[in-house]
Amino acid sequence: xxxxxxxxxxxxxxxxxxDFLVRSAAGLTLSFLLPEFRGFTDLRAAPASxxxxxxxxxxxxxxADESIxxxxxxxxMGQGSFSGLAQILAxxxxxxxxxxxxxxxxxxxxxxxxxxTAINTVGSGVTRSNFWRLRDAAAIAREMLVQAAxxxxxxxxxxxxxxxNGVVTHVPSGSAQTYGQLxxxxxxxxxxxxxxxxxxxxxxxxGRTQLRKDIPAKVDGSARYGLDVRLPHMVYGVVRxxxxxxxxxxxxxxxxxxxxxxxxxxxxxxxxxxxxxxxNFNALVVVGPxxxxxxxxxxxxxxxxxxxxxxxxxxxxxxxxEAKALASVATPYVAGxxxxxxTLYTVEGNATAANAAIYxxxxxxxxxxxxxxxxHACMEVxxxxxxxVAGVKCDVYVPTQSAKSVLTLVLSLxxxxxxxxxxxxxxxxxxxGRKSEVDFxxxxxxxxxxxxxxxxxxxxxxxxxxxxxxxxxxxIHAKAGVKVDGSVTGWSYRNVxxxxxxxxxxxxxxxxxxxxxxxxxALPYSLGARVTEWVSHTAPIPxxxxxxxxxxxxxxxxxxxxxxLAAATLADPYQFRRNLLTDPRWIAVLDAxxxxxxxxxxxxxxxxRGIAIGTAFNSIVAEVVEISAATSTSLKVNRVSIALDCYLxxxxxxxxxxxxxxxxxxxxxxxxxxxxxxxxxxxSKNFNASRMIRMNEMPEVKVALIPNPAAADxxxxxxxxxxxxxxxxxxxxxxxxxxxxxVRLRSLPLFPNATMGGL
Amino acid sequence: MSQLxxxxxxxxxxxxxxxxxxxxxxxxxxxxxxTGTKYGxxxxxxxxCSVLIDNQVEHACVFDVTSAVGKKIVTIEGLxxxxxxxxxxxxxxxxxxxxxxxxxxxxxCAAGAMKAGHHGAAIASEIHNLCVCGTYPxxxxxxxxx
Numbered sequence: 001x002x003x004x005x006x007x008x009x010x011x012x013x014x015x016x017x018x019d020f021l022v023r024s025a026a027g028l029t030l031s032f033l034l035p036e037f038r039g040f041t042d043l044r045a046a047p048a049s050x051x052x053x054x055x056x057x058x059x060x061x062x063x064a065d066e067s068i069x070x071x072x073x074x075x076x077m078g079q080g081s082f083s084g085l086a087q088i089l090a091x092x093x094x095x096x097x098x099x100x101x102x103x104x105x106x107x108x109x110x111x112x113x114x115x116x117t118a119i120n121t122v123g124s125g126v127t128r129s130n131f132w133r134l135r136d137a138a139a140i141a142r143e144m145l146v147q148a149a150x151x152x153x154x155x156x157x158x159x160x161x162x163x164x165n166g167v168v169t170h171v172p173s174g175s176a177q178t179y180g181q182l183x184x185x186x187x188x189x190x191x192x193x194x195x196x197x198x199x200x201x202x203x204x205x206x207g208r209t210q211l212r213k214d215i216p217a218k219v220d221g222s223a224r225y226g227l228d229v230r231l232p233h234m235v236y237g238v239v240r241x242x243x244x245x246x247x248x249x250x251x252x253x254x255x256x257x258x259x260x261x262x263x264x265x266x267x268x269x270x271x272x273x274x275x276x277x278x279x280n281f282n283a284l285v286v287v288g289p290x291x292x293x294x295x296x297x298x299x300x301x302x303x304x305x306x307x308x309x310x311x312x313x314x315x316x317x318x319x320x321x322e323a324k325a326l327a328s329v330a331t332p333y334v335a336g337x338x339x340x341x342x343t344l345y346t347v348e349g350n351a352t353a354a355n356a357a358i359y360x361x362x363x364x365x366x367x368x369x370x371x372x373x374x375x376h377a378c379m380e381v382x383x384x385x386x387x388x389v390a391g392v393k394c395d396v397y398v399p400t401q402s403a404k405s406v407l408t409l410v411l412s413l414x415x416x417x418x419x420x421x422x423x424x425x426x427x428x429x430x431x432x433g434r435k436s437e438v439d440f441x442x443x444x445x446x447x448x449x450x451x452x453x454x455x456x457x458x459x460x461x462x463x464x465x466x467x468x469x470x471x472x473x474x475x476i477h478a479k480a481g482v483k484v485d486g487s488v489t490g491w492s493y494r495n496v497x498x499x500x501x502x503x504x505x506x507x508x509x510x511x512x513x514x515x516x517x518x519x520x521x522a523l524p525y526s527l528g529a530r531v532t533e534w535v536s537h538t539a540p541i542p543x544x545x546x547x548x549x550x551x552x553x554x555x556x557x558x559x560x561x562x563x564x565l566a567a568a569t570l571a572d573p574y575q576f577r578r579n580l581l582t583d584p585r586w587i588a589v590l591d592a593x594x595x596x597x598x599x600x601x602x603x604x605x606x607x608x609r610g611i612a613i614g615t616a617f618n619s620i621v622a623e624v625v626e627i628s629a630a631t632s633t634s635l636k637v638n639r640v641s642i643a644l645d646c647y648l649x650x651x652x653x654x655x656x657x658x659x660x661x662x663x664x665x666x667x668x669x670x671x672x673x674x675x676x677x678x679x680x681x682x683x684s685k686n687f688n689a690s691r692m693i694r695m696n697e698m699p700e701v702k703v704a705l706i707p708n709p710a711a712a713d714x715x716x717x718x719x720x721x722x723x724x725x726x727x728x729x730x731x732x733x734x735x736x737x738x739x740x741x742x743v744r745l746r747s748l749p750l751f752p753n754a755t756m757g758g759l
Numbered sequence: 760m761s762q763l764x765x766x767x768x769x770x771x772x773x774x775x776x777x778x779x780x781x782x783x784x785x786x787x788x789x790x791x792x793x794t795g796t797k798y799g800x801x802x803x804x805x806x807x808c809s810v811l812i813d814n815q816v817e818h819a820c821v822f823d824v825t826s827a828v829g830k831k832i833v834t835i836e837g838l839x840x841x842x843x844x845x846x847x848x849x850x851x852x853x854x855x856x857x858x859x860x861x862x863x864x865x866x867x868c869a870a871g872a873m874k875a876g877h878h879g880a881a882i883a884s885e886i887h888n889l890c891v892c893g894t895y896p897x898x899x900x901x902x903x904x905x
Binding site: 658 | 777778781782785788789790792793794795796797798799800801802804805807834835836838839842847850851854855856857858859860861862863866883884886887888889890891892893894895896897898899
C-alpha cells in the first residue's frame with residue numbers, strides 16, 4: 001500500500017468489528033485485557049463523557065476523558081520500544097506523543113490469539129515487526145473518529161475536515177470535536193479495511209528523538225522490576241543448584257530452623273538444555289521470611305548431589321580440543337539420518353570447488369578462531385514471584401522476554417484453566433536473551449505450588465553466573481585465497497559450535513542451526529567460490545540466545561578473516577572491504593563508519609584503528625574502533641564510531657543509546673567475557689571474576705544513522721537496533737590490535753584472566 | 760531476634776532482625792519495602808545497592824544493619840519527593856537510563872559526590888558502579904552541569 005494524504009477519501013467496507021480485531025491483531029506484539037474484550041458490548045452504551053474508556057480497536061483505547069492508552073504485550077528491558085511504539089501510534093493517530101499512555105499487556109490463550117507468538121521480545125523485533133501494522137491501526141482508528149464527526153455534522157466530504165492533536169475540525173463551519181467526544185460514536189461504526197497513512201514528508205514524530213516514557217520512574221526508585229515485587233504475606237525463596245551441570249539431588253536435606261520449607265525443583269519439559277535433563281531434580285529452594293536469612297540458611301545446608309557419569313570430561317579444554325578436531329573432520333549430514341552432534345552441515349556452496357579456488361590465490365590464509373562461552377550477566381538476577389492457590393489461581397510476576405511462554409508453562413504445571421492464570425510482566429533489569437528462557441519461572445511455580453502462599457524466588461548472583469544458558473563457544477576455521485590485486489579466489493568457512501536450537505529439541509535440517517551460522521552466510525562480499533559450513537558441537541553445557549546470537553560469533557570470524565586477507569596483500573582494510581562489495585547499502589554504511597572514525601586522518605603515535613562490517617536482523621552495521629596502550633593485561637579503547645542502516649529510524653536518540661549499549665556489551669565480552677568449566681562446574685561465579693568496564697574506561701562513542709528514505713516502502717523490511725552494536729565490536733577491536741601490535745588476535749577474550757576486585 | 764531503629768529518608772523505622780549482620784540492603788528491600796535500592800552482586804563490585812549513610816556513599820549489600828543504627832540513611836526514594844533533585848532532573852533531561860536497574864546506585868553516587876562539594880566531571884570520576892547497558896556517556900553528560 002502506498003502512502004497518501006490523510007485527507008484523501010477512505011475506502012470502507014462493512015466488516016464486523018470483531019473480524020477486524022481478530023484479523024489485524026494476529027501477529028502483533030500489542031495486547032489488551034480480555035475483560036475489555038468481553039465488556040465491549042456493554043461499553044458501547046457508555047456515556048459520551050465521564051464514562052469508562054471506549055475501546056476503538058485491539059491495541060489502543062481512546063477514553064471519553066481524552067485518554068489514549070496503548071497496551072503492549074512485549075517487554076521493556078531498556079530498549080525503549082514501548083516509547084517507540086507510542087511514537088508510531090501518535091504519528092498516524094495525529095495526536096501529541098505526550099498524550100499516549102503505554103500500558104504493559106499480558107499474554108492470553110484466547111482463540112484465535114489476539115497476540116499470537118509475537119508477544120516474545122527477541123530478535124530486536126518489537127519496533128520493526130509492528131511498525132506498519134501499528135500505523136494502520138492508528139490510521140483506521142483516526143478515520144473512524146473522523147467518520148463519527150462527519151455523521152454528526154452531516155457533511156460526508158472528508159476534505160472538509162482537519163485534525164490537530166486529536167481535535168477534528170470541520171473547516172467550513174468551524175465546529176470542533178475531540179477524539180474523546182467522538183470515541184463513543186466511532187465505536188459503533190463499521191471498520192474500514194484500511195486507511196491512508198500520514199505521508200513521510202509530514203512526519204512530526206517518526207525519525208525524531210522523543211523522550212522515553214519509562215525514564216521518570218527509573219530515576220526515583222519507583223520502577224518495579226521483578227525482584228521488587230511484594231505481595232501481602234509473601235515469603236522468600238533462594239535457589240541453589242547442583243554446582244555441576246547434570247547433577248541431581250541425592251537426598252533431601254532437613255529443613256533448617258526458622259525456615260518455612262525446602263523445595264526440590266525438577267527440570268520441566270521445555271526448559272531442559274544439554275545435561276539438564278527433564279525431571280532431573282537439579283536444584284532446591286529454601287523458603288523463609290526474608291532474602292538474607294533464607295540465603296544464609298541455603299548456604300549452610302549440607303546437600304548431597306549425584307554427579308553425571310561423564311563429569312570428568314566436562315572441561316573447557318576438552319570442549320575446545322573436540323571443536324578443533326571437528327573443524328577438520330566431521331561426518332556429513334544425511335537426510336533422514338540420526339545426525340548426532342558432530343555432524344557437518346553445508347549451509348551454502350561446495351567445499352570441493354571452494355578449496356580448488358582458494359589455491360588459485362597468490363596467498364592463502366588459513367586461520368582458526370576460538371570464542372568462549374559467555375554469560376549474560378543481566379544486572380537484575382533471575383527471579384519470579386508466584387501466588388498460587390490450589391484449584392483457584394496462579395498469578396505470576398516475572399521479568400520475562402517471553403510472557404506467552406510463561407503462560408503456557410504455568411498452565412501446564414498447574415493444570416489450571418486459562419482464566420485462572422495471570423502473567424504480569426514487570427520491567428526487566430536487562431534481558432539480553434537470558435530472560436527469554438523460563439527455567440527460573442518453572443522453579444518458582446514449583447515452589448509456589450509446594451508452599452501454597454505468595455513466594456518470590458531469587459537466584460543469587462553466583463547462581464546466575466554458574467547456571468546460565470551461555471552464548472555458545474565456537475571454533476571457526478576459515479581459509480581463503482587472495483590475489484595480489486585484492487580479489488578473493490575462494491572462501492571456506494566452518495563454524496563448530498553447540499546448537500542452540502538443537503538443545504531446544506529442534507530437528508536440524510540440511511543447513512543445520514540457523515542461529516549458529518547467522519552473520520556468515522549470504523555475505524555480500526565477492527569471495528569467488530565459497531563454502532559455508534556449520535558443525536554441531538557435542539559439548540552438553542546449556543547454551544542460549546545472547547544479545548545478537550550467532551552474529552556475535554560469526555562476525556568475529558568473518559571480519560577477522562577479511563582483515564587477514566587485506567593484511568596478506570598489504571591493502572588498506574577499509575579499501576580492501578570496499579573493493580569486495582557491490583551492495584550500495586553496505587558500501588554506504590562502511591563509508592559512514594570510516595568517515596565518522598576519521599579513517600583517513602593520521603593518528604598520534606601509539607594509536608591504531610580497526611574496522612568491521614556485518615549484518616543482523618535486517619540491519620547493516622559497521623564500526624571503527626580506535627585503541628592504544630596495549631599491554632599483556634590491558635589496553636585502552638579510545639573511540640568507537642558506529643554506523644547503522646536500519647532502513648527507517650524511529651527514535652534516533654534511543655537508537656544511539658542502544659548502539660552505545662551494544663558497543664559496551666561487545667567490548668566487555670571481547671576483552672574479558674568468558675565462562676569456563678572444570679568437571680562440569682562453572683568457574684566464574686560473580687563480577688569479580690568476570691570483569692566489565694566502569695565509567696572511567698568508557699570510550700567515546702559516536703553514532704551515524706543512514707538517513708531515512710524519503711518515502712518508506714512497506715514491502716522492505718525495517719531493521720533491528722537493540723542487538724546491532726555488539727557483533728562488529730570484537731572484530732574491529734582485533735583488527736585494531738593487529739594494526740597496533742602486529743599480533744593477530746584469534747582467540748577471545750583478549751584478557752581471559754582479568755578480575756575486578758570485590759570481596 | 761533484635762529490634763533496631765533506623766533513620767531512613769528522615770523517618771525513624773523500627774525493624775526486627777534475626778541476624779544483626781543482615782546487610783542493610785535486605786532490611787531496606789524486604790523489611791521496609793524500599794525496593795529502589797538494588798541487589799546486583801552482593802560482593803561490593805557493582806554498586807547497584809549504593810545508599811548514603813551520613814552523607815557517605817556505602818554499599819548496602821555488605822553494610823551490617825547494626826552499624827547503620829543512629830545514622831542518617833538516604834536511599835533513592837529519599838533523594839526528593841518529586842524527582843526534583845538536580846541529578847534526577849539531569850538524568851531525565853539527558854535520557855540516561857536504559858534498563859534502569861543500576862541507576863538508583865548511579866544517582867546516589869552522584870548525589871553523594873554533590874554533597875561532598877564536587878561538580879561536573881569530578882562527580883563522574885566519583886562513580887565506579889557497573890552499568891551493563893552502557894549508559895556511561897549519558898551519565899557524564901548528565902553530571903556535566905551539576
